[in-house]
Amino acid sequence: MENQNSSFQYWMPVRILFTEAEPDIREEIAGESIVIVTDPFLYESGVAGRTGDRLGNADVSYFSKVEPNPSTDTVNACAAMIREHEAKTVIGIGGGSSMDTAKAAACLASSGGVIGDYAGKGKSFGKRTVRLILIPTTAGTGSEVTNVGVYTDSETGEKRPVVCPEFYADLAVIHPKYTYTMPRSVTANTGMDAFCHAIEAYWNLNSQPISDSFAVQAMKLILDNLLTAYRLPEDGAARENLCTASLLAGLAFGQTRTTGAHVLSYPLTARYHVPHGTGCAVTLPAFIRISVEKAGKKMQTLAEALGYIDVEALADGVCDLMRSLEMPVALREIGTKAEELSGIAKDAMNYYPQLSLTPAFMTEETVFDLLKSVY
Template identity: 55%
Template sequence: MNSEFRFWMPAHIRCGQGAARNMLDEIRGDSVLIISDPFLYQNGTAERIGNALTGKTVTYFSEIEPNPSTTSVDACAALARQAGAQTIIGLGGGSSLDVAKVVSCLTTNEGSIYDYYAGGTKQFAPRTTRLILIPTTAGTGSEVTNVGVFTDPRAGIKMPFVCGEFWADVALIDPEMTYTLPKGQTASTGMDAFCHAIEAYWNRESQPMCDYLAMGAMKTILENIRAAYDKPQNAQARAAMIISALTAGVAFSQTRTTGVHAVSFPLTTEFHANHGTACAITLPAFIRVSTEMAADKMQALAQFLGYADVQALADGIEHLMVGMGMPVRLSQLGVTDADIEHIAAVGMGAAAQMQLTPATMTQETLCRLLRTIL
């Protein structure tokens, strides 16, 4: 265990049933922009939150894709500037929250997201627009990270963007926001949260505080995900899941993710898997190889989670996924053996992230891993 570490979590976390309906005191200025996906706008959730902001001028942007594009970011930023938004509220899953992060910066900074991303010519001035993030899924942890991931349609690739200005002023955690989450999304986002936790735990840059947070998150997820999946209105399970996702988010915000997430990029952009599924589908295989460099630590985790050993943990996770209707073989996403080399190459392209995995990660070893779950 690394006894020398740093821990930085500047976001104010506010958690409670119905908190999203009572946050007027968190708003700064008179102009508010609420960013959500189309579903949350069409079902009235975004407007219910906006209507509760008495005395404020509220504008809505809901053209957010599952893997948000740089095009949507720039369109949303243009609306935020036009509205003179002083507070940005990101409402939804990781896609909406990530867009809200960068738009809160672009509101008072000229140009496009491309001007500020790696290779761009500009840097964000310190953010003055208030940023409030409200997750409606129990999975991404985006509300407590300074990372955004965007799809560049010109190059057909994902753009992970890390920026100190992306930390939210307020992460508002309201379990009620997850009650209408469909079963499939309950499963995939819950498993995404589990991936965040286990990747923070086995990470080569792991540290004690993250380990404790990650272990608690994993145990609580395993104890509650099926209840949330089977009975969506189970308030106790929903609260446990969203708090676990938050805890896992705090854990990986300090360590970053590893190979599971690196490989997910081509599975989302090229095979159109949702993010949680794209991560979870390789998780059992990565658990099995994690013993190469973290055998004792992973054995301790397996026993803490109620499994005899690491292999039993991997099998248990796969069984859980099958029980929730999630794919566990790459072929279920349309992947063929001919695709493996390319998927591995794209995954290896996120080298810094990939090499935080507690196993030897090369093109050859990654291809071998992927073929075990083809």
């Protein structure tokens, strides 16, 4: 593996508990006021409630209105509830949306204000005084171990990633059994999201040896297990390996950030309302092909480590996997029209600092060409 940077930093203070048994976090909490942040499905199906019921004497309230791609309004409403209940602990349980909402709401309840003051405005959160525990129920987001959250502006519809050290949770609890009941399409989408996290960390211009170690292992585990989990949702080993992969991928991109594939997911999910994983993965094979521009040797090493002869074969292999997962592999399959490509390329330029971490020459023109190549 190449070492792209001779100087780097690493910090990831989250305590991780990966547990085969149903998690017991009573020791973390001292009979205090707690807000559990989740989505309507996990609330109604009782998964979030089971966590609450296991908290002993704590005074538990539920914020169960998290939607996919959580809005700034949702985050602000959640923060208001935490303040109202004077909660000492916030538990985010669900996919990336619930965990991202919990992160920002816990920080807002500590620092005051609304998320709009921070997302895109450059204001920094002060020290978080509300304890934050994150429990993923999908295997993809990695949000439980990252310092990143993504919020959709309720007014403009734009997606705004926020990176903040206070977003690192105190505790991440991963229980693979929570992922058994994901619908098949969610297994596919979240698995490919994790793969994007890993490969975008690996080829990232911010990459470094620690994140590389995580990323390579995450990719191996996803290629070896995703299709099995998709076809056999209760295959325990596959689910456990995908949870591990998602965790490792989160540890990787938490250090590096993501790149072009994630950037393009912002306009694609906003315009065509596709799941986040689809929004990222649909351009992934194209990004793999151009990654050789600035990371040729490193990508060849990766292709071989993953069992492919070269980078083109890896791109083809990822494309084949997506087809097997019944995911779209062309923009027209998600409803994009040819005349919209230039607008999407233009949108991507709004995220230039993140886009520029891609190991290829990124201009509005080259992004347009890339979009055309997967149209």
